Amino acid sequence: MAQRHEIRSTDEHENHPGETLVTTEHDVISNWARERGAEPATVPGTERDGRPGVLRLDFPGYGGQQLKHLDWDEWFRTFDERGLRFIYQEHLKDGKPSNFFRLENPNE
Numbered sequence: 001m002a003q004r005h006e007i008r009s010t011d012e013h014e015n016h017p018g019e020t021l022v023t024t025e026h027d028v029i030s031n032w033a034r035e036r037g038a039e040p041a042t043v044p045g046t047e048r049d050g051r052p053g054v055l056r057l058d059f060p061g062y063g064g065q066q067l068k069h070l071d072w073d074e075w076f077r078t079f080d081e082r083g084l085r086f087i088y089q090e091h092l093k094d095g096k097p098s099n100f101f102r103l104e105n106p107n108e
Contacts, residue, residue, distance in 0.1 A: 004087065018093030022085050022104075026076050029086045033057050036099055040075035041067035052078045059099055083107060 004022040005015060010031050014021060023029060033040070038057040044066060046053025055078060058067045079086075084105055089098035 014090045017091040017095045018089065018098075020087065020089060022087050024080075024085055026072075029076075029079075030072055032088060032090070032101075036097065038099070040070045040072050042070055042075075042078075044068045055079060055084070055103055057101065079103070 004020050007013070007021050007023040007028050008025060010025075010027050012028075037060045041056045041058040042052040043054040043056060052070060052074060055075060056067055058069065082105060084103045086101060087104050088101040092098045092100075
């Protein structure tokens with residue numbers, strides 16, 4: 001697996017467009033999402049024991065499946081409980097803003 005640039009604060013950024021970044025910092029994740037108009041969400045029907053199921057970010061204008069919006073506190077509580085990492089890009093290689101992200105459990 002390629003080495004990923006770990007971001008630990010909102011003052012840190014990619015070294016070059018298209019670089020894969022990783023963070024667990026709540027401020028970095030929420031700032032990245034807000035810059036793109038995305039809201040914290042979960043996939044309905046994936047809940048377990050009354051807790052959010054599969055976590056997502058809901059981007060405006062991207063139809064697809066219906067998502068249930070969460071507040072950031074609940075989204076991050078679930079993110080932390082599962083020990084997830086946020087893998088993302090700030091920009092595509094051509095310099096355009098990127099919406100690429102995925103959540104990774106480093107223990108799986």
